[in-house]
Each structure stands twice: as C-alpha cells, then as structure tokens.
Amino acid sequence: MRISRLLGLALLMAALVGCPASRPPKNAPTNLRRLTILAINDFHGHLNPRPLESLETPPRRVLIGGAEALAATVAELRSQNPQRTLLLDAGDFMQGTLVSNHSEGAAVRALFTALRVDATVIGNHEFDFGPVGPAVEVAGHGDSNPNAPAGRRGALMRWTKRAPFPVLTANVLRKADGEPVRWPNVRPTLLLERGGVKIGVIGLTTTDTPTTTLPANVADLRFAKLAPILIREAKALRARGAVVVVALAHVGGSCESRDPASCRGEIFDTVRALPAGLVDAVVAGHSHRCIWHRVNGVLVTEACSKGIAVGRIELALRGGKVDASASRVMPPTLVCQQVFANGRCEARLERGKPTSPLADNPLLARHGKLVEKVRAALRPFRQASKAKAMRRLAKLARPLVHRYRGSSEVGFLFAEMLRQAVPGAEVALMNAGGVRGNLAAGTLTYEQVFSVFPFDNRVAVIEATGDQLRRMLEASLAGEHAGILQVSGVAVKVRCGRPAKLLEIRGARGKPLDLNKIYKVVLSDFMLAGGDGLGPVLAEIPAARKRVLAGRLIRDEMAAYLERRRGKPLNTTEEPVLGPKSLAVRVVGRCGGDGWRTRPRALCR
Template sequence: MEAFRRLDLAASALGNHEFDWTVDTLRARIRQAPYAILGANVRFTDGRAVPWLRADTIVRRGGLRVGVVGLATTETPTTTRAANVRGLRFDSLAPVIDAHARALRARGADVVIVVAHSGAFCDRPAPGESTPTCRGEIVDVARALHEKVDAIVSGHTHSLVNTVVNGIPIVQARSSGRALGVVDLSLEGGAPTIDVREVVADSAGPVPPAIDSVVRRAVAAVASRVNRRIADVADDMPRESDEQYALGNLLADAQRWAGRGDVAIMNNGGIRADLRHGVATYGSLFEIQPFGNTLYKITVRGRDLRGYFEKLVSGGPRVRMHTSGVLVTFDPSRPAGSRLVSLTTADGRPLDDDRLYTMVLNDFLVTGGDGVDLARRATAVTPLNIVDLDALVGYLGTLPQPVRAPSEERFRVAGASQ
C-alpha cells in the first residue's frame, strides 16, 4: 500500500485475492488507501449494501469528470477461501454496471469507465481481420450492457485482452506489470484507440527514488528468511498451463508426506511460480506457494473418492489438479460421470469402494474451492495446522540432493502413449 500511494492511482477493482487474508485485513488496507477500492456487485447475502466498500467514484482530471465503477468476478466465492467471503454475495456484473453507469452520468460524469476483476482469453485475429476473437466473463458482460460505457479495464485471467465488444473497448494487460493497457477516448465522438504495450525492462528507466526506497526497506526486512537455503534442485520445474507437470506432482507429494495421507490433491491455481534449478531458497519457494493455505486431512470411503476423481476429469483431457498416492486413468470420450477407467493406489492396488482412505487437501479445496467439494462426504475432517509452504520446505529436506523432478503423468488418458 505504501508503494501504491506513490503511484497516484485513481481507482481499483476489488479482486478475489483481496480476500486472501480475511475481510478484517482487507478493510484495514481500504482504510489506508488514498484511492478508491471499488466492489459495486459485492453485497451481504441478505442483499444489504456493504458499508465499508465503495461501489463507484468520480475522478476529476483537467475539468473532465470520469465516472468509475469497480466490480469483482462472480467466481470469487470459488477462487478464494470460502470462509473469507462468508456472508457476502457477488452479483451478476452487467445489471450492476448498467445501474451505476446511469447514476454516474446523472451525477455529472462525462465518461464512464469500468474496472473489473473479471477476465477473458483472446485468440489471434483471423486472416484479414483486426479484432481478435475473445471469450470469457467480461466479454459476456460487455455484450449484455444497455447503458453507455466508454471503456472496460479487465483483470483476473492474467491474459492479453485488446478488443472491442458491443462498441466498448476492453483491455487487460497480462499480469505482474508485464504490460500496460492504453485506451484513448475521443470526447468528440470519434472511434477509440486501444493498445496493450509490452514493458521492456531495459527501456523502463530507473526506479523512481520514492518507490525504490519502499522496495529496499521491504527487502531488507525479510532478507534473512527469504535467502535461507532449503534445497538443491537438479532440473527446472516450470509451472505449465493446464497440463500435468512435475512441479504440481512435487507439491502434491509434499502435502501427502506432511499429512501422512493415502492421497493428496494440489490445485494448479495455487501454484504461482516456477521452481528453478540450482539453490532453492525460502523466498523462491514462497513465490510458488504464497497464499499460506493450511492443510487438512479428511477420511472418505473409496466410492466417494472415486466420485471426486470423476468430477476432476469431467472437463475433458486436461485436468487442473495434481495428485499424489494414486494413478488415475480416464477416457474423456465417455459421458461425464463415467470417465474413470482405473484408479490405482500407491501400493499398486485398485481403489476399494468400501475402504476408508485419508486424503490431504489445503483449506481452499476443503471448503469447496474450484467448485469441487469432497469434505461434505467425509467421515472425519481434521485440521493439521500445517501451512502448505512449510510442508514443501520440510519435504524437500527429506529428499536426496539435488532434488529430481517427479515427472510421471498421474492423470493418464486411456490409450495415450506414455
């Protein structure tokens, strides 16, 4: 927040990760912010407005009144800890935008800008066309709008969005400061121009002293912990797209080891950086698992575990989860709900529908994160009071050095070459 103060921000949208450290922490950051943090579609579950959260604002620049409405994705309840958003609901975006666009113009706004933590993915333009084909929540929202909106600044999917939908320019500048989204609007009614410009480090210039001093203090405060050597890594283990990969296997193995479970599951959305070969420090491991998720051990019957894996493979050949302690073979050409061909546990035996198995999950998944909830069918749910990062640090210390990548595919498509 100290760095944000120096960037002279005017407004921002509330995102799912703003809830990662509980509502109390979010409210403390909102009180600190000298700019508007907006969540127009966030309400209490009984429909009441949330008194500590603003919906919109009017920013004045050079005589121009810019109305800004901010929104959070409707996916928020399943993309952050469920406990952290208990008592809140996240309404559909388009009706909320329409209502606030009307209200902002009635209050004198010359233009209306939407900032939405809601995203899309775009393909490259077809030959002979200049506009890409895009799909996703914010595209559907733009199509559904009836009131005039001058531009949408998108987020959440960490992707390149540079398009016009329903006459509205939409930009999303990837993630992590790798690009800048630029929209030029004509106040005389001309067509807008839009661009997403890649940030090239060697052309960015020196860091302003006001920002550099903040960063240096923060780095110095945690340097002794961040630089602590944990393990040596033999191979790069990159975070891939939607496929199975070695780093996900390693994290699932670490959690099964820490929880002494039969099976473990690691969600790909919780993996945030690559593991590079060479020395793995506490800081580099923190980059991979920064959320501080805690682990749970649940006890379930084999038939319920089988049903859980059926849900995991229901989306097609790509599975956005990693597992440890079980080998899953499935056929994506079969109807959803009957795609499992075999489930084999670590001891080489087929899964027994009547046997009880222990499963290690993080608290995000235990509470229904990513829309797959197994805990309701569990015969026991036990908090382990182990943070996922601590599990990884401890597990790496037990492995032969340098650590090798566990690259075997654990979700296998039937008939595919291994």
C-alpha cells in the first residue's frame, strides 16, 4: 500500500513559512465575484491532534491538526466568503487510525457532516476495509447485495449510504459491462449551486488503486484512464449550465519547485491533456504533497495530508465566466491546535529558550459552538477505543524515522520483527507504503503503532529463489513514485532516480545472494496478493510455496514483539536490532520528490 509521501512535519511547516497571506489581491476589480474552494485530502482518520517538537532549548511539543482545530480553521476560512464557499475532500478519508478504523470510518463521517463537506471522492484506501466487520477480504462475492456483510466493499458502501453528502467517482467501472459503479450515494459527478453560481464537480480515483489496496477487493473493477473521462464529464456539465468545473481527484503528483514544468505525476499528466478552459480547478490527493500550482491554466491544490492543512482556491467570476487571470491558488493554511506567542504553530522555526507558554489556537474559542459540536459527535468514538489505544508497549530511547524513499528505521523494525516471527525465516520484506510515519521517543502505545501501521494485513510466507527475490526488489522500485522495500536478512544497495535502481543485494555474512537457492521469505498478505507491483514475480511461485498465516495480524505481532522487549528502552547505541549499523538498506544519491520543501522562501515568488 502506498505510504503518504509526507516528509517530517518539520519540513512541512518550514515549506509554508514566509508565503503571502491567503487573501485575494487588494487591487482586485470590484465587479468580480469570488468562489472559494476549500480542500482537504488524505485525512486517514486523524481525528486527534499530533505533536511536533520545536528546536527550542529545551524543546517543546506543539499540537497540530485534529478534528477540533480543523473545524475551527475551516469555519474561519468559510467566514471570509460565507455565501460562495465549497468544502471538498479528495479521498482516503477513513483508513489510518485506531479511532477511525474501530468504527470503519463512521467517526470521520460524523466529522465531515459537522464540517458540512459538500462532496468527497473514493480513494484507493477506501477499499481496504472490505466487508462490514473484522474481515478485510472475502473471495467470490461481488455487489449483487451491496449491504451484505460478505460483499467485497460492504464497509465502503455502508459508509457511502449513510453519508449526508455525495461520494463521487467517474472512472471506476465494472469489468463485466464497462459501466460506472452503481453504489449507494455514489455518482460520477455533482452539479450544485452556491450564491447563484452553478458548479460542476467530477470525481476521479487513481488508476494505481489495484496495486495500492487489497487486490481481491477490486478484482471485478476497472479504473479507467482519467483524461478522456474528465473531458467527457466536464463537457456534459458545461452543457448543463456549469459556470465552474472542478475535478475532485484522488490522484497524485509532485512539484519540485514553483515552476509548473517541475510538476509531474498522474494528476499533472491529466491536467496537461485538457483543452484550455474546460476545467477550472483541481482538488487533488493521494500523494500527500503540499501543492498550490497553476498548470496548463488549471489551478491545482493538494493540502498535505492527515488534516494538518486546508487547501484554498479563489476563483474570480466576471460576466458569468471564470476570470482566470484574477483567480488564485493559495498556499495551504496550517491547522493549529496550539500556537506559540507569535500565533504560529511552525514548531521547527522556534529556537532558543522558550519565553512564553504555548496557548490554544484562538480560533477554537472564536468558533466554539462548532468545536463543541465536533467534540460531542466524536466523543463516543474516542471513548470506545480509548482503553486499547492507551495500552503501553515499550519505551523508545530516541525517535525512529521512516523514509519512504530511503533507509527507514521504522520499516527495518517491522522487517526484523517479521523475520523473527516465523521460525526458519531467512529474509523479511516490508513495503514502504505499509509504514505511515515516524515513532516518537518515550512511551510507545498501541495507538501509536496502529497509526504507523493501520492496515489489517496478515503475516505471509513464501519460498522464493534468490533470483525471484532480486526481481521483487527491482519491481518495487520501478514505479514513478515507488518507495524502497525495507529488508531483514539481506543487505541491499539502491541508487535513487526515476526510477530507482537496485545496485547490489547480499545475503548472510555479506556474501552475494545465491540466485538459485530457495529462501524462506516473510512479507504481508497485501504484498503476496501482488500489491506494490510484485504480482508478476509472485505469479511464478507455485501456490504450494505461498501461504498466509491465519489470524496473525502484522500490527498485533509488532505489539507483542515490543511488549516482550519492554525491559529496556529500544534504539540505544548498543541495541543489537536498532543500532546505527543494523539497517539493511543503503541508498546512493538524492531520492527526490520532496526536496523543494527544504527551500521554503523560493516557493513564494
């Protein structure tokens, strides 16, 4: 499964500093009307705020994100244009935290209802839950009875049916007849009116979905190419009177600078294929990037991820049309639960000795009624998962860092745990997208482990030749945004690039990998099913040499592993598993994709 490409939150905060205030130009013509589009994406169930450590002496942790702060931020932005503001969500909204997963996304639906979300789109991780209930995968059941717990998409369709706002996707088709899916409250497009302006919204879901969710849950679906469908639906909406057309797309990309030519990926390929003036704006997701760019005349926003920012597009309307030259896409607005004395929450900019205490974001009090409404709506969900969330597992002597395209301490920890979990295992693999973030120093709880690995993946075992193992590693590096598999039991050397390249793989004691030997390899059932592009190689392995260990969830195996090691803090310099020389992936060169975030002031030209 694809990880969020979120860098350390420190870099995110730095990337947004020094940029212009997110307000329309003061010299804007007075005969223009404004339409404001607010955007969130890849929320992944992050209902609770998260800490970010400052560079002060001593360092302090400031809370960012969270449902209450998100509600207050949205309310503040909406108040600047109350009659003509849309709030759109670009998908991957419910899979990712204990409090959300425990209710199969019902908690997120309650939040979105309170926020008055106008529409959302189906993301790849919406398919992760599978049927209603604890099972995540059921073979042989389609959608003849969408409400049946055995349906592959039972949990998703229960969520959409109960949502008071539409859920969109125009390019998810049934393989059987090529028709768009017909699920409760799911439609290809939406035509709505705001302040006398007709707005058309088109839902798009990434074509990466079959390899970034459990393949069995989408086996009877086809994810059609985006540009032809977007063009067709946009023309149809224009014919129905839409003055503004917005693509609500769980489709990703990245930009290396403020130069639109630096933007690449599926969403930008799609935007560049559009006729001029057909689509006015894109609310994007999937890649977890902070994007505010104009590409091919289209304004594109992606608001980072996990509810830590809100995207904003200001469309100028004149004479019944969008005035592109007067329209703007703004830098994402940060969502602060707490603030420093300067009113900001960019913790990594705070240095020196603290001079004043942290304070609650004043917006929480300014929009207190909405904040309390959100808190009351989420209270039963938070309470239901509280005991499990607070279960203490171990202590970390220092933070463990996850790098999607690099040597990952968290990824290695999972790989090492998997190898030790299966007697006789020689190698273990952990896909970069299976790990969702860092682990902070201090007491480690079950909730933190859950947030880092929210997927209900099970332990799987294969018997693969050295050559097959090598080609699995190569296949995992082949994609445009591919992460690097973390390994235990072998050592690999990778050169970054587009695509990355496997330079070397060595077995036990530094010897070259025996390409003819059969190795016992541990991995996740997601990878075994062909996730992250491993399908062609795994298809060569006979079924008798592949198995899933029933009832053994990787996340729970990790919790037990940590509890057994509770006697001393993990990750000290003497720690044999997590010491500085233990990591088995060596990366050569710059991995790219996120580097522009380290040059913040260049973004604001």
